[in-house]
Amino acid sequence: MMDRIQYADPFMVLADFSAYCKAQQTIDEWYRDADTWVRKSIVNVARIGKFSSDRTIREYNEDIWKATPLHITREGS
Amino acid sequence: MQSSVLFKSWGTFNKGMNAKSMLLSFANHLEYSLSKDQYTATQRDMYHALALAVRDRMVERWIHTQQNYYLQDVKRVYYLSAEYLMGRVLVNNLVNLGIYEEARKAMEEIHLDLNDLAEQEPDMGLGNGGLGRLAACFLDSLATLEIPAYGYGIRYEFGIFDQAIKNLEQFELPENWLKFGNPWEIPRPEYTFNVHFYGRVKQTTDSEGRLKSEWIDTSK
Numbered sequence: 001m002m003d004r005i006q007y008a009d010p011f012m013v014l015a016d017f018s019a020y021c022k023a024q025q026t027i028d029e030w031y032r033d034a035d036t037w038v039r040k041s042i043v044n045v046a047r048i049g050k051f052s053s054d055r056t057i058r059e060y061n062e063d064i065w066k067a068t069p070l071h072i073t074r075e076g077s
Numbered sequence: 078m079q080s081s082v083l084f085k086s087w088g089t090f091n092k093g094m095n096a097k098s099m100l101l102s103f104a105n106h107l108e109y110s111l112s113k114d115q116y117t118a119t120q121r122d123m124y125h126a127l128a129l130a131v132r133d134r135m136v137e138r139w140i141h142t143q144q145n146y147y148l149q150d151v152k153r154v155y156y157l158s159a160e161y162l163m164g165r166v167l168v169n170n171l172v173n174l175g176i177y178e179e180a181r182k183a184m185e186e187i188h189l190d191l192n193d194l195a196e197q198e199p200d201m202g203l204g205n206g207g208l209g210r211l212a213a214c215f216l217d218s219l220a221t222l223e224i225p226a227y228g229y230g231i232r233y234e235f236g237i238f239d240q241a242i243k244n245l246e247q248f249e250l251p252e253n254w255l256k257f258g259n260p261w262e263i264p265r266p267e268y269t270f271n272v273h274f275y276g277r278v279k280q281t282t283d284s285e286g287r288l289k290s291e292w293i294d295t296s297k
Contacts, residue, residue, distance in 0.1 A: 001245050053211070057218040067152045069223040072142050 102130035124197035128260035160204030202236030
């Protein structure tokens with residue numbers, strides 16, 4: 001397995017390995033500073049909100065499908 | 078409608094959302110759908126009986142929803158994907174129906190662990206990764222946003238492979254997810270369509286100005 005990665009590496013697994021190591025070192029430095037780490041964690045999570053599939057579907061429906069949502073109640077009909 | 082009276086009285090016995098009703102429904106399916114008793118039923122049978130009990134409650138709501146769509150003649154969205162990664166659905170369905178705790182209690186009463194039963198369900202791995210998982214998330218979101226919608230997919234006989242490692246190399250084994258039957262599906266063999274290969278699409282405009290697409294010159 002090591003031979004394939006070292007000498008062939010058809011999927012370029014190691015192409016960005018040194019850049020990856022460098023980034024991990026920077027992360028280690030941030031982690032030592034608890035305040036910075038907590039701030040970055042919260043900001044990261046907060047910014048994920050945009051990637052909700054609810055938003056994607058809402059926008060598809062508003063821009064393209066234009067279907068009217070229908071609230072179904074247990075009673076009725 | 079007279080038959081609705083029948084459905085209502087059956088409903089209170091068969092489709093209640095409490096532990097007692099779930100247990101009755103479970104026992105009913107174990108005996109009459111699976112023809113098993115407490116001596117012959119395996120953990121898988123127990124899972125199947127519970128899945129069918131849960132399905133009954135979903136079927137009732139599904140029909141009610143379809144009737145509402147029909148009566149109010151709403152526009153529907155059809156989502157087509159060659160892949161769906163739905164994962165295992167028993168616990169998901171229980172949580173969405175709001176009866177996870179009641180089902181857990183029902184199983185506890187007959188000394189069964191709901192999580193053990195959930196482990197019996199094979200993974201519906203009908204996809205490769207991100208695309209299939211996104212399709213499944215989209216269906217969840219369509220439901221959350223109450224948009225009248227359907228997902229159409231392909232019922233692959235084998236899911237994405239079961240992984241085995243031999244001599245440091247990966248071996249892909251077929252994932253025979255339908256081997257023991259699938260309690261969540263309802264076959265409709267009366268609805269079949271021939272799909273031809275090749276051909277081309279001819280687009281025309283009808284008398285009311287609507288675009289019509291016709292698939293012609295296909296192989297027979």
